[in-house]
Amino acid sequence: MASNIPKPVLFLLGTAAESAVITKTVPLEYLPTPPLSRVFVRLAILQLVAYAVYRWFIYPFFLSPLRKLPGPREERPILGNGMAVFERPAGRSFLRWMKTIPNDGLIYFRGFFHQDRLLVTDLKILGELLVTRSYDFEKPKPLRDFLRYILGDGLIIVEGDVHKFQRKNIMPAFTFRAIKDLYPIFWEKSAQLTQGVSQQLTDGTTPKSADGEPIVEVNHWANQVTMDIIGMAAMGRDFHALKNGEDPLIVNYEELLEPTKEKNLYFLLNILLSPPVVAKIPWKLNERSKIIQQNIVNISLQLVKEKKEAMKTEAEGVSKDLLSLLIRTNNFSDHQLVDQMLTFLAAGHETTSSAFTWATYLLSTHPEIQSALRKEIQDHLPSPNGPVPKDFDIATVIEGLPLLNGVCNEAIRLYPTVPITVRDSNKPTQLGGVHIPKHTQIMLCPWATNRNPAFWGDNADEFVPERWIDADEKTGERKPNNNGGAPSNYAILTFLHGPRSCIGQGFAKAELRCLVAAFTGSFEMVMANPNEDVVPHGVVTTKPKDGMHLKLKYLGGW
Numbered sequence: 403m404a405s406n407i408p409k410p411v412l413f414l415l416g417t418a419a420e421s422a423v424i425t426k427t428v429p430l431e432y433l434p435t436p437p438l439s440r441v442f443v444r445l446a447i448l449q450l451v452a453y454a455v456y457r458w459f460i461y462p463f464f465l466s467p468l469r470k471l472p473g474p475r476e477e478r479p480i481l482g483n484g485m486a487v488f489e490r491p492a493g494r495s496f497l498r499w500m501k502t503i504p505n506d507g508l509i510y511f512r513g514f515f516h517q518d519r520l521l522v523t524d525l526k527i528l529g530e531l532l533v534t535r536s537y538d539f540e541k542p543k544p545l546r547d548f549l550r551y552i553l554g555d556g557l558i559i560v561e562g563d564v565h566k567f568q569r570k571n572i573m574p575a576f577t578f579r580a581i582k583d584l585y586p587i588f589w590e591k592s593a594q595l596t597q598g599v600s601q602q603l604t605d606g607t608t609p610k611s612a613d614g615e616p617i618v619e620v621n622h623w624a625n626q627v628t629m630d631i632i633g634m635a636a637m638g639r640d641f642h643a644l645k646n647g648e649d650p651l652i653v654n655y656e657e658l659l660e661p662t663k664e665k666n667l668y669f670l671l672n673i674l675l676s677p678p679v680v681a682k683i684p685w686k687l688n689e690r691s692k693i694i695q696q697n698i699v700n701i702s703l704q705l706v707k708e709k710k711e712a713m714k715t716e717a718e719g720v721s722k723d724l725l726s727l728l729i730r731t732n733n734f735s736d737h738q739l740v741d742q743m744l745t746f747l748a749a750g751h752e753t754t755s756s757a758f759t760w761a762t763y764l765l766s767t768h769p770e771i772q773s774a775l776r777k778e779i780q781d782h783l784p785s786p787n788g789p790v791p792k793d794f795d796i797a798t799v800i801e802g803l804p805l806l807n808g809v810c811n812e813a814i815r816l817y818p819t820v821p822i823t824v825r826d827s828n829k830p831t832q833l834g835g836v837h838i839p840k841h842t843q844i845m846l847c848p849w850a851t852n853r854n855p856a857f858w859g860d861n862a863d864e865f866v867p868e869r870w871i872d873a874d875e876k877t878g879e880r881k882p883n884n885n886g887g888a889p890s891n892y893a894i895l896t897f898l899h900g901p902r903s904c905i906g907q908g909f910a911k912a913e914l915r916c917l918v919a920a921f922t923g924s925f926e927m928v929m930a931n932p933n934e935d936v937v938p939h940g941v942v943t944t945k946p947k948d949g950m951h952l953k954l955k956y957l958g959g960w
């Protein structure tokens with residue numbers, strides 16, 4: 403029963419009881435006046451200070467069972483190594499620690515206020531954390547509470563049995579078969595992307611380099627096309643973002659997540675103080691956010707209703723989008739469907755957009771690979787300028803192209819769009835035989851793991867699509883492989899693994915292949931400024947800090 407009472411309330415009740423006992427037992431001349439309230443305030447302050455000293459200095463340095471694990475020597479007072487999570491590129495220090503600190507799979511460091519943190523470095527322990535003991539760990543509650551505020555109770559937020567139920571019922575929408583059905587959408591939208599960009603090259607408004615070549619900011623286009631794709635594939639709705647359409651769902655959604663300074667502060671306070679507390683601050687943004695959120699829910703509910711109506715009259719199985727597939731399971735209420743749709747929109751838009759942007763960067767800085775890829779694409783795929791020939795199995799052909807797969811896999815290895823993620827143990831548990839107390843935060847770092855030379859060799863930092871290709875020694879036949887030559891699948895963490903892995907992994911990879919194929923086949927690309935230091939930016943998803951400015955030459959169809 404006591405565990406249901408919020409800790410601050412318990413603290414106040416306890417302090418009130420202690421104050422009452424003190425004022426009853428200690429003679430009045432030793433007490434301040436008025437005795438009860440003054441004793442209460444002083445006792446509360448004293449206990450808070452004592453608790454802070456214990457939590458920040460005594461427990462982490464002298465009592466934590468994790469403190470003797472290997473970890474970085476350098477740390478700042480109070481801040482510990484907490485800033486490591488906010489560096490750019492996110493995960494830089496974690497990679498350095500993995501390379502330089504001898505360890506048995508767990509690195510211990512102290513975060514802000516010296517809180518215990520662990521970084522997992524070993525492939526077996528990653529398997530334990532992500533698969534065998536996956537449900538012993540959750541996303542930290544403040545983060546979930548904040549995301550819930552935007553996404554409702556979609557798959558990303560929920561934990562435990564609710565997650566198991568949702569995952570089981572959503573999984574069929576992401577099978578290989580279901581993704582294959584979405585390939586025509588991915589290809590058509592990729593073709594529209596090449597058309598949009600080629601028009602921009604000739605419309606006279608595009609900035610030009612010193613040698614007169616047009617310069618295009620590719621990340622902007624990547625955002626538009628992936629927004630259109632997720633709209634069509636997840637909800638059966640064309641947002642027309644590529645044509646600068648003003649779909650009300652997207653207008654509201656973009657206003658909600660617009661990265662202004664005020665909104666960044668608002669989001670940070672929501673995570674630190676929790677949404678109900680921030681909602682009480684007299685702040686115009688509170689009102690505006692409420693209106694936008696309500697708009698988003700109302701528009702999405704309307705969309706679900708329209709989809710259900712349309713499905714009544716169409717032949718069985720005509721609609722292949724994720725929403726239709728979820729409606730057919732009969733397992734979700736309209737509100738739950740909305741939560742899942744918003745989750746797909748948030749999880750499946752910027753992530754793939756960043757992946758595509760980094761792929762164009764790597765191809766621009768590796769012209770030989772770019773040319774070889776273009777040849778492979780033009781030899782095997784139809785031009786995006788024309789229709790796909792009837793009976794041409796685009797999914798099977800694309801998935802079998804070795805260099806295309808190598809380039810895409812290598813892009814998401816080197817630039818995992820979620821560079822760091824975190825788990826919180828929801829009970830005392832174990833990892834690699836080490837006792838993990840309840841509420842220990844564990845860092846998973848795709849950026850560092852994917853670049854760890856212990857798994858990827860001395861060229862871990864280099865763009866080597868060939869590592870994803872197996873060549874038959876006798877016939878010379880080249881086929882894509884799934885592990886990039888690493889000793890285990892856990893060496894690549896871009897989508898994580900296990901029950902909480904990215905459910906959209908197959909979707910994202912298929913989408914990325916189509917985008918890279920149509921774009922590389924249609925444009926020759928080089929960096930607008932070959933000396934530019936392109937800095938990966940952002941913590942939740944990584945994208946180039948100042949955009950991706952490329953000089954493009956349209957090659958026409960083939």
Ligand code: HEM
Nearest residue numbers: 557558749750753754757819820823897902904905906910
């Ligand atoms: C390159 C593109 C993508 C990357 C790198 C990516 C990465 C990830 C990662 C790392 C997670 C786990 C996050 C965590 O638990 O801390 C995740 C979860 C998730 N992703 Fe993706 N994602 C991508 C694209 C997509 C797409 C296209 C969709 C949907 C259409 C999607 C839907 C989801 C969902 C629903 C989850 C939550 C799964 C669960 O907890 O059961 N993602 N993604």
